[in-house]
Amino acid sequence: MIRATRVLRRDDLSGGEIVDRVVLDHGDRHRRRVAMRGLGGTGFLLDLPEATVLDDGDALVLEDGRLVWVEAAPERLLEIRAPSEHALRRLIWHIGNRHIPAEIGVDAVWIADDHVLAEMVRGLGGSAEAVERPFRPEGGAYAGGHAHGHGHAHDHDHAPGGHHHHAGA
Structure with missing residues (x-):
């Protein structure tokens, strides 16, 4: 082959x-x-x-x-928008805090379709609409976008400005 x-x-x-x-x-x-x-x-x-x-x-x-x-390939995503630039930045912070892949545009952010995150975004004053389009998330500071420097990927919340620790980190 x-x-x-x-x-x-x-x-x-x-x-x-x-x-x-x-x-x-x-x-x-x-x-x-x-x-x-x-x-x-x-x-x-x-x-x-x-x-x-x-x-x-x-x-x-x-x-x-x-x-x-x-x-x-087109994928089912959430298109997230906010009423102001500051509000969008705040939403991006909350999304990034969950360590999920995100594609960041000038006035919108796209993430994989997730009803829990959609509700979080709406609760913070943003909009989250289902769309189908190619997903081109940011590569991340450590490349690949799947892990974030600790050598593994995970999904959990952190307090604003807080820190988290992992064994061996």
């Missing part, structure tokens, strides 16, 4: 024959090694040196130089 051994970032794409495309949701775009099949039927082994977040518009480079386009 032909292998894809590197990623060409969308900003670096120049030339190259795009022979197929894969459409992946947010979770499936964080990969190192997995068998894949493009929508056009091209089968290949993604075989990267380390786990990598594939971004919408990137291309996977096959061993023979051909390219497979990466496209972000």
